[in-house]
Amino acid sequence: MNGPGSETNLDAIGFLSSILAGIAQPVWVVDPEGDIRFANPAALAALGYDDAAELHGKPSHQTIHYKHPDGSHYPVEDCPMLRPRQTGETIQFVRRDGTMFPVEYWSAPIETSAGRSAVVAFTNIEARRHLERVTRERDVAQARAAEAGAAQRRIIEAADGARARLARDLHDGAQQQFLNTILNLQRAQHKWTTAPQEALQLVKRAAGEAQAGIEGLRELAAGIHPAILTARGLAAALDALAARLPFRLELQIENVALPPGLESSVYFFCSEALANVTKHAQAQVAWVKTILSDGHLTIEVTDDGVGGAGAPADGALATLRDRIAALGGTLEVTSPPSRGTKLEARLPLT
Numbered sequence: 255m256n257g258p259g260s261e262t263n264l265d266a267i268g269f270l271s272s273i274l275a276g277i278a279q280p281v282w283v284v285d286p287e288g289d290i291r292f293a294n295p296a297a298l299a300a301l302g303y304d305d306a307a308e309l310h311g312k313p314s315h316q317t318i319h320y321k322h323p324d325g326s327h328y329p330v331e332d333c334p335m336l337r338p339r340q341t342g343e344t345i346q347f348v349r350r351d352g353t354m355f356p357v358e359y360w361s362a363p364i365e366t367s368a369g370r371s372a373v374v375a376f377t378n379i380e381a382r383r384h385l386e387r388v389t390r391e392r393d394v395a396q397a398r399a400a401e402a403g404a405a406q407r408r409i410i411e412a413a414d415g416a417r418a419r420l421a422r423d424l425h426d427g428a429q430q431q432f433l434n435t436i437l438n439l440q441r442a443q444h445k446w447t448t449a450p451q452e453a454l455q456l457v458k459r460a461a462g463e464a465q466a467g468i469e470g471l472r473e474l475a476a477g478i479h480p481a482i483l484t485a486r487g488l489a490a491a492l493d494a495l496a497a498r499l500p501f502r503l504e505l506q507i508e509n510v511a512l513p514p515g516l517e518s519s520v521y522f523f524c525s526e527a528l529a530n531v532t533k534h535a536q537a538q539v540a541w542v543k544t545i546l547s548d549g550h551l552t553i554e555v556t557d558d559g560v561g562g563a564g565a566p567a568d569g570a571l572a573t574l575r576d577r578i579a580a581l582g583g584t585l586e587v588t589s590p591p592s593r594g595t596k597l598e599a600r601l602p603l604t
């Protein structure tokens with residue numbers, strides 16, 4: 255077997271050729287003038303040539319590296335490949351048919367009989383690039399899909415939340431007023447012949463409730479808080495409510511400015527709790543008290559009526575519970591039979 259030391263007359267390019275003919279790595283050698291002196295079969299295949307003679311003696315740069323990816327001219331003076339060194343850089347080669355492909359190349363000096371030449375090895379990284387691009391695009395698409403899904407969920411949740419809030423406000427506000435209208439009219443009907451004066455008062459009260467109900471609907475449709483709340487605050491709004499109740503209401507309301515959303519929630523909470531007193535408690539007196547402490551607002555609605563209000567398991571007081579839960583608060587109900595009912599809601603102020 256011949257080795258480089260013992261074959262002093264063997265041209266280094268020929269010697270390389272004998273070793274490199276069979277390997278899969280594309281390799282070729284460029285002489286000091288920059289002309290191709292050797293290209294192994296793997297290099298020929300990668301560059302689209304059939305025969306080494308087609309490349310032999312051709313200027314390396316002008317044959318396989320003469321244009322930029324955008325097709326513009328690539329001056330030989332700028333070419334890094336003819337400065338032999340180990341690089342691992344990525345550049346574009348041009349195939350025989352003019353198409354281009356990205357390569358990672360390594361160029362190293364080699365002494366030949368013609369002088370200092372360069373041996374160049376390269377790897378076609380088209381497939382790797384493609385895989386990287388596909389992976390990147392897939393990651394981006396997945397991230398976008400996840401974001402779109404999250405955005406859609408947020409929109410649906412916001413819409414559901416808004417719908418639930420509207421349903422609660424309708425239930426605890428206008429619906430109660432129209433219910434009171436009917437109750438008052440029914441009572442008026444019973445007293446029509448026996449106590450016409452009282453019946454007249456009840457009809458007037460019914461008209462007032464219906465008017466308040468219409469007002470409430472108008473405000474809800476406009477997406478605003480009850481006008482009296484905005485204009486005069488919680489205590490005044492509850493005062494106005496008290497005037498329409500068939501029992502005495504005592505108020506003890508902290509004089510603090512609450513965020514508008516919270517204030518209207520507190521108002522609707524009291525409105526529904528007091529509507530329940532009207533409908534179910536047969537009470538003489540009820541009390542509404544708010545207490546501010548510890549970053550929380552506590553609202554107590556108490557009556558001296560029949561008690562026995564349902565447990566959460568029965569679905570009782572569901573809108574009140576939902577309203578308080580939506581605000582991150584808690585609701586406690588104490589309602590022993592014959593000993594009145596106490597609702598105690600505790601809401602965080604933030």
Ligand SMILES: Nc1ncnc2c1ncn2[C@@H]1O[C@H](COP(=O)(O)OP(=O)(O)OP(=O)(O)O)[C@@H](O)[C@H]1O
Nearest residue numbers: 530531534535559560561562563564570571572595
């Ligand atoms: N203050 C109260 N005193 C006595 N029982 C009450 C009182 N509040 C509520 N209840 C009882 O709890 C039940 C549940 O009240 P809830 O407000 O959930 O329903 P409702 O008032 O009957 O119907 P809606 O509120 O939908 O008009 C009532 O049906 C009633 O039996």
Ligand SMILES: [Mg+2]
Nearest residue numbers: 526529530571
């Ligand atoms: Mg109710």
